[in-house]
Amino acid sequence: MTAPLKLYTAATPNGFKISIFLExxxxxYDVQKINLRTNEQKEDWFVKLNPNGRIPTLTDSNTGVTISQTAAILQYLADTYDKDHKFSYKFGSVEYYKQLEYLIYSVAEQGPITGQLSHFTRAAPEKIPYALERYGTDVKRILGVLDEIINRNKDNGLYFVGTHYSIVDFSVFGWARSAGNLGIDLDQWTYLGxxxxxxxxxxxxxxGIEILQ
Amino acid sequence: MTAPLKLYTAATPNGFKISIFLExxxxxYDVQKINLRTNEQKEDWFVKLNPNGRIPTLTDSNTGVTISQTAAILQYLADTYDKDHKFSYKFGSVEYYKQLEYLIYSVAEQGPITGQLSHFTRAAPEKIPYALERYGTDVKRILGVLDEIINRNKDNGLYFVGTHYSIVDFSVFGWARSAGNLGIDLDQWTYLGxxxxxxxxxxxxxxGIEILQ
Known part of the structure; x- marks a missing residue:
């Protein structure tokens, strides 16, 4: 019997990735919503769980693991609770390393760069054309790369790796949805759309989205 | 007998991480330097290896693996060539997931944000005070988080995880060095310095640094 996991999270692109995978x-899993408007994620009790003071963070009383960083949480959940590899690939296999490469691509480029575009589009107090152009261009380049990754794998289906959805798909989804919300038409990329x-x-x-609203 | 690995790389913060770990x-390993000034990393032959068109990329004829994304390469090398766990922690252990969390932190926050600071400090054609302030402040916050992570582990020594250097340390090093080169005095953080x-x-x-010069 597995005790419920505890997920500290909020309705953000990174938050959605984890609740979607858990579904x-x-x-x-029990959701504790963190109030980002009051900076609850910077309060002492939370920073003890995650020194970076950002959601999502997961605690698992079954294993004693407390873990943050979206890609790390996804990989942890796959390792621990996807032993049949329905949504992941076997440790050490060629597919496993493709999964790891693209998982990291999604959090090291797609996430941060789309996050900057979102900031300069919606949050910055002034419109800075140089920054909007810089991040707008790069987000489109990155979405094109993601399209090409699916293209290379399309004989297996519309997945990033292998023959089924994996933690890569759930990770890419969070910020791809945000790019759509920022007015970028994903249908301009055949496979990604x-x-x-x-x-x-x-x-x-x-x-997974609804539960965080 | 292990055949030499092939590393496509350049003298950048991400490039250094891999050559340092290989050392x-x-x-x-054989180094093939990629000329970033002529955009060699965007040429067809290279994009076949890495759809994202960025260094570093590693090919390993011993396993048939081709892999990009710095954190994925580091983890791949640890899994494959650090069986005694001199520079990594055992798959599935509590330390392994701390290692994964901080490894991803280094590539999902430290790298991209320091990269933006570097761009707006050195490459952007105009000085944009808002962007310099935004990224300067966040780089310092991130370096503070990294200092706190070492602080929490300091009874074990000056390492991010456990009792020895690991792929986290090599990953953090690349952009910490860059922050220093951008004029941020790392000694303002006791443990990180x-x-x-x-x-x-x-x-x-x-x-590992010299070999890429």
Whole structure:
């Protein structure tokens, strides 16, 4: 019997990735919503869990693990609760390292750069054309790379790696959705647009988003 | 007998991380320097290896793996060539997930944000005070978080995880060095400053940097 996991999170692109994956895994989890407007994530009790003071953070009383950083949480959940590899690939396999490469791509480039575009579009107190151009161009380049990754794998289906959805798809989804919300039409990329539409319609995705609202 | 690895790289913060780790591992590797000034990393032959068109990329004829993204390369090398866990922690252990969390922190926050500071300080054609302030402040916050991570582990020594250097230390080193080169005095953080000085003096670090010059 697995005790429910505890997820400290909020309705953000990174937050959605984890709740979506937990829905696919069918695991029980308790959500504690963190109020980003009052900077609850910088309070002492939370910084003890995550020195970086950002959501999402997961604690698992079954293993004693406390973990932050979206990609690390996804990989931890796959290692621990996806032993049949329905949403991940076997440790050490060629697919495992493709999964790791693209998982990290999604958090090391797609996430930070789309995050900057979002900031300069919505949050910055002044419009800075240079920054909007810089990040707008790079987000489109990155979405093009993601399209090409699906293209290279398309004989297996519309997935980033192998023959089924994996933690890469859930990780890419969070900020791809945000790019759409920032006015970038994902359908300009043949494979990425179709991939996004299909994954968006999965009940697990809808529930993973809804639970954080 | 292990065939030499092939490393496509350049003298950048991300490039250094891999050559430094390869030096610590004592592995044979052939370096192919990629000319970033002529955008060699965007040429067709290279994009076949890495759809993102960025260095570093590693190919390993011993396993058939081709891999990009600095954190993925570091983890791959640890899994494959550090079976005694001299510079990494055992798959599935509590330390392994701390290692994964901080490894990802280094590539998902430290790297991208320091990269933006570097761009707006050195490469952007105009000085944009808002961007310089935004990234300057966040780089210092991140370096403070890294200092706190070492602080929490200091009873074990000046390491990010456990009782020895690991792929986290090599990953953090690349952009910590850059922050220093951008005029940020790392000694303002007690533990991070000492950690940086000690690691900088390791012969493997010096050789890993020198080999890319």
């Amino acid at each position: 696919f895994l069918g695991l029980k 179709k991939w996004f539409k299909e994954l968006s319609e999965a009940p697990e995705v809808k529930k | 610590f591992l004592g592995l044979k 000492k950690w940086f000085k000690e690691l900088s003096e390791a012969p493997e670090v010096k050789k």
